[in-house]
Amino acid sequence: MARTRIAEKKQISIGRMLLNGAINIRQASRKLAISRNTVKSYIKKYKAFADGCPGGAVYQDGGIPVFKNEYPPNDKYQELINVLPLLIGLDKSASAKDVWLRYLAIYPNGYNRSAFCLHFSKWAKENKVVLRNFSQVLTIPAEDLKILKRWRKSSDRRKWERSVVIMESFHSKSAADIAIKVDRGADKVSDWIRDYKAKGIKGLEKQPRRANKDIINRIKEKRDNLVRLIHESPKLYGINRTSWFLADLSTTYQKVYGVYISGSTISAYLKKEGYVYRKAREVLTSPDPDFREKKDKIASILQNLGSKEKFFSVDEFGPFAVKMKGGRSLVKRSERKTFPQIQKSKGWTICTAALELSQNQITHFYSQKKDTEEMIKLIDLLLIKYQNEEKLYFSWDAASWHASKKLVSHIEQLNSDSYRLIHKTPLVGLAPLPASAQFLNVIESVFSGLAKSIIHNSDYTSLDECKAAINLYFKTRNNHFILHPQKAGNKIWGKELVVPAFKDSHNCKDPKFR
Known part of the structure; x- marks a missing residue:
């Protein structure tokens, strides 16, 4: 046959x-x-x-x-059938593997393990011989049984499979029979039984995926490199476009970094960085032809900043009106928080501030305008506050009042030998940001945290009350970084967009919060 x-x-x-x-x-x-x-x-x-x-x-x-397959008996098979009662009689608690090893000791050229188990299982059923099943689940605690019953009724096939395996094994079903029921291999069924016996329910639960740190670091590096690229104009890389396309980013990335990234991967990375691609094309690209030079100058200053030197990121928050503001807050599902669209303002102001990067300290004041006079006022204030330093660097965006002739003339006067000799003030250095590159202005991240913490969901009764809240916010922040001088930012405050440190892959400004 x-x-x-x-x-x-x-x-x-x-x-x-x-x-x-x-x-x-x-x-x-x-x-x-x-x-x-x-x-x-x-x-x-x-x-x-x-x-x-x-x-x-x-x-x-x-x-x-x-x-049905029928195997004609041969001498080897007949030898096995004759010796099996003797092998079983030696130890009733033996496993099938133990019996096979004893068989090989008598017949070294006998059946291999798989063929032996096939004939042995058939013989054992015919002769009603039951061996000890080492892979059988012998006990199931009451708490585990509740979980397994819930899994068995679940629509999750993964949970259903494991519950069936454990409960059927507890009822003395063999791994082979259980494997047929759950449509899995007998080895996999045995693995689940072994895991349960060793670890309990935890052995059956889905284990968290172990992250490969090298892969994570490589992905992080790629994402940072992509953000650096979209900060720059495509024309700097010989692409005659005013904004980035995915295909252009893919080609340019391979040329610059020697690694190919598909357009779909680039899109996924940018989304994980918090950018919608259309928004990124409108906001994140600087048209400044001197973008690299200005960015590299700032990075060089910060890398070589002396112990008696300070670097300030400067900008204005506002103007903003004091009235009821919207925002995200905890409410009941059945409720919806609202605020009137048309309101009478209780006053308005502008907060001019400077963030000192090495110590994470904010200096600020309020005004009713954005012009050169306010910048001169801020510089003079910081010269007095940091009079013992040797040099102060100021970095701001390309607003007209940040580069006016009057401001440049005032700084030249401050740096003159006669003025410094009389007033004992440090030198003043400028490190302007590239045009339309507010995303590199570190203080924008602090302003975003301020807006979410103090301005959103607010309903101050007066301008003075609003200023008091802002003053307290900056005071608390400054005190924190005096006690904890290490870089902090979003991990400690949970509100600022990025760590308050200059980095060309950062996006410090979010238009939603201004």
Whole structure:
């Protein structure tokens, strides 16, 4: 008898084809996903059966027979059958593997393990021999049983599989029988049983994916590099466009960094950085032809900043009106917080401030205008406050009052030998930001945190009350960084966009909060 064996359903399908007339071997092979030789083999079996030679067939499906494999006994098989009672009699608590090892000790050239287990399991069933099952779940605590029952009713197949495996094993079902029920391999079923016995329910739960630090660092580097690219104009890389396209970013990235990144990956990275691509094209690109030179100058100053030197990031917050403001807040699901669209202002102001980067300290005052006089006032205030320093650097955006002739003349006067000799003041240096590059202005990140903490969801009764809240915010922030001089930013405050440090991959300004 040939040893070809396929599923009963496939055998019945071949039988039906024969009953319905001629059978196309090629079509039957493709339909049933078996070889043509196997189809031919079963055609011969059915024809032999029709001629009155059943050959081990049994009737199924309303009269169509299916064929069970029958292996003719040989000397090796007969030796195994004869010696099995002796091997089992030595130790009733032995496992199938132990029995096989004893068998090999007597017959070194006998069956391998898989063939042995096949014959042994058949013999054990016929002779009602039950060996100790080391992989069986012997106990299930009451708490685990509740969880497993809930998993078994779950629509999550992963939980259902594991609950069935553990509960069926507890009811003395073999791994092979359980594997058929859950449509998994017996090895995988045994693994789940072993994990449960060793770790309990935790062994069955989905384990957190271990992050590869090298891969994370490489992805972070790529994301930072992309942000650096979109900060610059495409024309700096020989691309005749006014804004970045994904294909251009992909090509340019490969040229600059020697690594290929697809457009879809670039889009995903930019979204993770918090940018919508259209918004990024409108806000994040600086048209300044001297972008690199100005950016590199600031980075160089900061890298070589002396112990007696200070670097200030300067900008104005506002003008903003004091009235009821909207924002995100905790409310009940059934409630909706509202505020009137048309309100009478209780006053308005502008907060001019400077952030000293090395010590994370804010100096600020209020005014009713943005002009050169306010910048001169701020510089003079900082010269007095930091009189013991050797040099103060000021970095601001390209607003007209930040580069007026009057301001330049005043700084030249401050740096003159005669003035410094009389007033004992430090030198003043300028490190202007590139045009339209507010995203590099570090103080913008602090202003965003201020807006979310103090301005949003506010309803101050007066301008003075609003100023008091801002003063307290900056005072608390300054005191914190005096006690904790390490770089902090978003991790401690949870409100500022980025760590208050100059970095060309940062986006310090978010227009939503201004």
